[in-house]
Amino acid sequence: MKNEQDKARRVAYEAVAAVHRDDAYANLVLPLIQRDWGLYGRDAAFATELTYGTLRALGAVDAILAVAADRPVDRIDPQARDAMRLGAYQALYTRVPPHATVSSTVDLVRDVAPGAAGFANAVLRRVVEQDLETWLKQVAPDEATDRVGHLAVAHSHPEWVVRAFADALGGDLDETARLLVEDNERPEVHLCARPGLIDPDELAEQTGGAPGAFSPYAVYLPGGAPGDFPAIQHGLAHVQDEGSQLVASALVDAAIDGPDARWLDLCAGPGGKAGLLGAIAAGRGAHLTAIESVPHRARLVERTTRGLPVEVRHADGREVGLEFAEGWFDRVLVDAPCTGLGSLRRRPEARWRRQPSDLPPLTKLQRELLAAGLRAVRPGGVVGYVTCSPHLVETQVTVSETARRSGLGVELVDARPLLPAGMPGLGSGPSVQLWPHRHGTDAMFLALLRRMD
């Protein structure tokens, strides 16, 4: 290992290889590898940039490597392939000079796949001959005849995901392109200052952050490890995307007649929204029941809601009727399991793992959970259906089909007035779709359904 930068490259290699070999999550595995290799500060940041960047850009990088290597990437030895991916990413997406990219990549391949060093040298030399724009002209479908295919390669997203985004954006491919650009940026970390426990201005001052643009509870962090802040350690605040804060607070601000004390979070793990709902409930004399079907996630909810008026139950949300009488609750959140296509910014490998075949089982579960939520709420009460995916099948279709088949009187409530005044780009209602490129949030979806009878 010649220097700390080479160590950072090796760490990034180990992380990318773990993602591909073991189905690891980069955000979980990378900090462990950094610690094992004793990588800190600027070099750790370099390793993070290489790991996340390479995983995000994989579609374009692989298309380019396939041409430069004159063979499909799946016919390249897996160790050499991941090292070459890191090299191609550095050459095309960073300011690392070409000669440094080639020599450091060849050194890395020599360590992890010794027999492939000469091959890697030849391929990387070809890669650095052209810049990204020139390569994309060569490997991406023609923009004029296949815009979606072009966007998919140029912005490194699977084509089915680009189509889903475009559908949710009403077919506007210019706007879809803006979304894809934003999806490739590293998002800021958002904190939620729990109401009644800490003022957001005070939290901003303590953390060196800035108050959020929309949520009254949000603080944007410039960097650093959120877990180190005393406010987080003492349960006064938690890490949570601003969009998640907005949809949770819209649910509790929706007007309902009559009692307003029994709240339910039907899919609560790991507990971000339960933490915010619990803090608001404390200030309003309400109580939250938080249901989660996965044991370790139920334990996370317990931890994040400690000290709040929240009771956590490890149960299947679809069977809520076994534990509570129908119509027991005044407000219900159904934050359903989904493809997560709305938070691809936060999980660099997720876009390549998700498949269209994930949709049928997920939408079946979403419909069952939303139907259970509708049974659990009393007439006059309100259900918030939330996904961190903008895929129309998981959002609009799930809501309309479930409401239609529920056999209950259900009215959609306009969610837009429940978001902060002046928030742009909320569409024509009644549901709301947030977007990274419009709002700086994850692409959270919210539909509010009032039970009429």
Ligand SMILES: C[S@@+](CC[C@H](N)C(=O)[O-])C[C@H]1O[C@@H](n2cnc3c(N)ncnc32)[C@H](O)[C@@H]1O
């Ligand atoms: C999108 S996440 C919820 C995120 C959470 N509300 C938060 O803000 O932190 C969906 C959760 O639903 C849980 N889940 C999946 N199937 C469930 C079921 N049948 N009943 C209850 N929870 C379920 C998953 O384990 C996962 O923790």
